[in-house]
Amino acid sequence: MFKLEKSFYSKTSMYSFFTILILFLSMWVSTAQFLHIDMALLGYMIGSAVFAIGLVIRMSFWLFRTATNKIATRSVKNMFAKERLKRNAKSLGITLIDNILLQKFIFKRGLYRGIQHIMISWGCIISFAFTFGLTFGWFRFDLVDPETYQMVAFNIPLISMAANGWIAEIFYNMLNIGAVMVLIGVSMAMYRRFKDYDVKVTQRFEFDLLPLYILLAVTVTGLALTVSYKFLDGWMHPYISLIHQITVIIMLMYFPFGKLFHVPIRPLATAVPMSYQETLMVDTKTCKSCAQPYSNDDQIADVQAILKAQSFDLQLADGTYLSDYCPSCRRRMRALKQMNMEAPQGNPYGPVNTNNGIHISGFGKKRSDEYFGIDEDIKKDLKEEKDHEPISR
């Protein structure tokens, strides 16, 4: 593997190369050695290839991030662990159905947003599947006899249907259905973006609005195509088709680099129930200070490893890390440190000593040395500094 890697400019370019290779081979197989290739879709084909490369580059960069890499490696390792098989299947199933198919968590953020998102996402998925399928020739429709169409996927004949039956009708209109869904969703999203003051707080034009405009352009030109040949006798059809092609290619180019990139990274959500919950939905790691459960060992180990790999020094004097404490204890520790109220001796997690040693009860007692002097180690540091005076002085 390492050797293979060395023969490429970088890992990313290696992955890109193999992606294109696989795409090419899949085309070769499914179009019967390019016999059935649809040259009218050449523009889309090139656009899709660039899209694939862009996606691979972005995915690789994302997976090389320390944090992403840690959780991804752990999940892959857990995925194939025998004793976790049942649990994994369950997590995968739940995430797939609840989060990706039904998108329940978005509906919990609001019914409006739920409908809006499910429209856009499913509209896009349908359209993408259909477009890619046709451009790469993964499936096609052959006319076997004047009355029957046959669907051929990867060069394997599948179902046949009557040329004007309802199944065929659905297939003809698949892209239109997708487009209408996206159109509804995008209009809802745009209305929300323009009307809702709350979303404007962090909204950015190039990130939040631009993708909506691009999607709008794609769907409107796509639907205009249908309108043109169905109702207007193909009026302006070549021009609209060219404009549509351009908008689609712009979208494909934009996809890996903008907001839409959240789609391919979403499946990482399975990693959460799969790797970060020893018992589903139950915390098992307890806080070092208050002994309340707040997380689980695997996750804290990962967090510490990620922080360490990026040179965050969050270790305390006693060897524990700040992430070994529950968030509430961490906040308290910060406040105590700030107010100079940490328990000076003994059990650092014990009750705080609010007798500060300054306001002393009675004359016979003396203030503790520690409030006038300097700590031993600081004394040593200071002396050392004297010994080695900086050269510049």
Next chain:
Amino acid sequence: MNKIMYLEFERCIGCRACQAACRECGDHDAKERNYVEYVDFTESRQTFPMLCMQCKDPACARVCPANAIQITEEGVVLSAMEEKCIGCRNCTFGCPFGIPKFDFEKNKMYKCDMCYDRTREDIAPMCASVCPSDAIRFIDFDEMQQLRRRRTQMNLVEGKKPQEGNKWDYVPEFFGVYTDSQS
């Protein structure tokens, strides 16, 4: 933005006005993002307010596998981007100060963003604008320096003598987002 959040924990009287105000802020969805907690309930009723430090190099963003935590050009560390956050809670454990909160229902993280829509325009965040005892303040850099000097003097009056090695223990919390060029 050239202002600084200045916290003096001792001034907190535990009225929780800041939390009520936080809930009202735009985009906060009626959930508070700051904390008012007891220093040690068994010892006294002293409370302290707690907000996000808006770190320059935030640990929360570094541990996020989805790259969902963005930093604005002013330096404000925002809540998770809703479309990216996968709900792993790494950020809540990575943050050295225990700041990010997690909404299990909506499956996303939310945290103090210094009321970005306000501070962006140099208006004090909700918490600072309501705090009756000035435990949370939103002030100029110079004013902060002055307050810190006075604080050091007070420490001397009280008999605490900061030394070279530990003088930083004697200045109150301050943090904020400000452009270096202007300060």
